[in-house]
Amino acid sequence: MTQTQEALLRHGAEIIHLKGFHHTGINEILHAAGVPKGSFYFHFKSKEDFGLKLIDFYAQQLHAVIDKHLEAEGPYMTRFRLMFEEFRDIFTSQGCRLGCPIGNLALEMSDTHEAFRRRLEEVFRSLRRGIQAFLQGARSRGEITEVHDIEKTADFIINSWEGALLRAKVQKSPEPLDLFFRFVSDWMTRHRLDDRTT
């Protein structure tokens, strides 16, 4: 990846995080990145090509936070909490705006751009694997009890987190994020998903 491509992705990521993909013009990204007008298609095949690379760019940022806590020391559940607190703090430091770039694009693009939808679902699955790693580690050390289906639990956690961020953005408050963690950690440390509920 060239320096210019990186600059366009970095600036595009900020603008699109705020305004959405459709509502952001290519010239706006070029202008923000200080790249000459009209040169976009020299750097990316299409706006779709740019968008797909942008999804990867966002995913890398999220995975960097997840991996940092996965590779740290201490009880898995403590690090799990610290990870969500870090995501919450990023959200509050941005004035309770923006939210999850992947969730935003998911709602905006999933019905109208199949290539985006597929890539976004891949990202959700890779994020789920990160959550799964915490749950597996926590279970192996006896920090959580009897979580039967780690993969489904991880999916529920990611989906609920997206909903909590959506609501936090509307409330302009981190409260839904704290509520999310309170419920999820309560569930994980003391309860199990029984087969009779399937």
Next chain:
Amino acid sequence: MTQTQEALLRHGAEIIHLKGFHHTGINEILHAAGVPKGSFYFHFKSKEDFGLKLIDFYAQQLHAVIDKHLEAEGPYMTRFRLMFEEFRDIFTSQGCRLGCPIGNLALEMSDTHEAFRRRLEEVFRSLRRGIQAFLQGARSRGEITEVHDIEKTADFIINSWEGALLRAKVQKSPEPLDLFFRFVSDWMTRHRLDDRTT
């Protein structure tokens, strides 16, 4: 409200549910409703005025489903499940597209249109009161055990549902909605949010 206003809201609701508020043009709505081009501002003060009335229109549709199940016969938890199944069936009947109109507008508009944000948060609170009514009824009849904070539980449920719908839209599958209900009902029928987790 005039017939023309209603027609514009009804057609606008469909188009905006798919394409979002910003990406939908006024002329597109007029055309779909068979209303003469250029006459929009005869019927609504502004696109914002239209958008706020659209939020109310969506909210009424959601409350109609909630109220129907609240006023039905039988155990509260059964009706609670039937309500979410009805919302799930609406989603699948639409080809696992669209999702929650309130959630979509929330992500799209909360950072950029304060009047929309406030109205959307009001809708979330009114939906929460609907969920609360189920939980209160279920608790009073002993169908669920020891849910301490009904209001917070209802908020967590609504937020998680929004996240489940977001993911279902990406997966093009109702599976996240079923997973949501499985976790939430498991939690509610057998567990409690202990004070030590606060």
